Amino acid sequence: MTSMAEPKEKAIQEKKAVLPGKSNFSEWYNELLLMAEIMDVRYPVKGLYVWFPFGFDVRKRTYAIIRELLDKDHKEALFPLLIPENEFMKEAEHIKGFENEVYWVTHGGKNELDVKLALRPTSETAIYPMYKVWVRSHADLPIKIYQIVNTFRYETKHTRPLIRLREITSFKEAHTVHATWDEAAKQVEEATRIYQEFYRRLAIPTIVSKRPEWDKFPGADYTMAVDTLMPDNKTLQIGTAHHLGSNFAKTFDIKYEDINGEQVLAHQTCYGISERSIAALISIHGDDKGLVFPPEVAPTQVVVIPIIFGKSDDVVTACRDVARRLKESGIRVELDESDERPGAKYYKWEMKGVPLRVEIGPRDLKNNVATIVRRDTGSKDTAPLNDIEIEIKKRFEMVHDSLYEKAVKSLEGRLIDCSTLDEVKEKIPTGIAKIPWCGERDCGLSMEEAVGAGILGIPEGKLGTGNGTCPVCGKVTSNIAIMAKTY
C-alpha cells in the first residue's frame, strides 16, 4: 500500500489546503476562527472563548455600526452584572425561560450570601427595578437605553464559538419604555428596521418574522426575529425584538402619571443582537481561502505588496508612497515588506479577509500603474498610480455591493416552496422551506413534530404571503410560514 511517493504527495496536498473546504462547514468554521485569529477556541472551560486582538478589531468595527445606528435616538448605559435572586425571581414566565441556565454566585469568600446573586443571562431584571424609580411622569417617556455587555448562560447543548456560548461577550441589548402598547409596537418595528440596516452594512441578507407563540421570549407579548441562512443550510437567529406589553411593568411596578393625573402601567420593549452577527459575517462571506470582509469592517482594508527583483529600490519607494497616500486618505492599509515570497503573502492576507490587494512591481512601475486584486472575486486589474485613492474607494463600494448581491442570491436560491409536510421534510436539509400555515398553535406544533424542524414564523412582506392550505387542518390560508433547521 505504501509507495515511496505517497508521503510526498500527501505533504503537497496538505500544504495547498491549510484550511478544510467550506463545504465541510463545521470543520471549516472552527479551523478558520483559529487560523485567521478571530477567536482562540482553546480556553479550558467549555463554552468560553478568547477574542484575539484581530477578532476583537472586527468586533469593534462591527459594534461601531450598531452604536452609530442606535445613538441616533438611544442612550448607552451600563447596569450591573449581578442580579439579586429576589428581583430575578419576580417574573414567572421569565424565570421559567431562564432558570435552568443561570449561574449563581452563592459565596463571598468563604461566607455564604444571604441573597444569592445571578450572573445576568439577560438584563431585564437588572434594569427594570431602576426603571421603576426612573419613570414618574408621561414626560419621562419614552426611555430608550441600550448597553453592550457580557451575559452568562449555562448552556447544556453543544456550545460553539460565537454561536452558542456560556458567556456571551458582546450582548447588545436595548430596553425601552413607552406610554402605550401601540407606541411600543412601533418601537419593535423600528428595532427590526435598524437591525436590517445593520446587516445590510455587513452585506448579510436577513429574514424578519414573527416567532410562533410557543417560541417567543419568556414574558413577552410577541417576538420578532431576524434570521439568516448559514452555509450548512441551518438558520441562525441574529437579532430579536420583543414587545413586552406591560407584563414586566406590572411585575416591577413601572408606572407613570398621565396628563389626567392617573397612574398608568408603562409598556416596554427589548431587543438584542450578539456576536452571532460576527459568526454570520464570517460564515456567509468566507471561502476556502479564509475570511472575506466587507471593507467597512475589515481591520485591514488594503494590503500593498511590493514585487521585488534583486535590488528594486524604486518599487519599494513606490509602495511606501502608495501606502502613505492611502493612509492619509483614511484607508486602513498595510505595507507587507516582509522577507516572504509574494505568493506566500497573498495567501496570508487572503486568510485575513483583506478586501483589496495592491501589487506594484517593475512592470507596473514602467506603466505608472498598480495591480489591484479583489479578495471576493479574485479579479485582477490595474489602476493609474496617480488616482490610486479614488480607484481604491470605488472598488470598496463594488466589493460591498457584490458581496451583498451574492449573499442575497445564495439565500434566495435556498428558499424552497413546499405544499406538503413530506416535501418540507425532504427539502429542509437544503435550505428554508416555505409552507402554508393557518397560524394555529396545534397545527404548527404538529408540523414541527412531523418535520423535525422549527417554524421560524410568518415572514414580513411578500415572503410570508401566498395561497394554499394548511397541511394539518386543511384550512385555506394566505399565510406562508418558513421552517428550517436552526442553530
Added chain:
RNA sequence: GGGGUCGUAGGGUAGCCUGGUCCAUCCUUCAUGCUUGGGGUGCAUGAGACCUGAGUUCAAAUCUCAGCGACCCCA
C-alpha cells in the same frame, strides 16, 4: 434529552488493537543563516508534544476507571 467517536509539539497527524523496540513518526509552524522573490523558493542547523487524576503492571502514549475538554449523529 438519547447514542457514538475522540484527546500525542502552536496547528494537522503516525504509533494504541497485540504494554517494553518511543529520550515518540511525518507535514506544517517557529528561530538563525545563506539563497530566492508577478501565487506557498530551496538548503542547512536548531526549537517544540503523549489532557488531568487514580488504578493494573517489573514496565503505560498504549490497558481500566473517573474527571475535564472536543467533535458527530438522533430527538
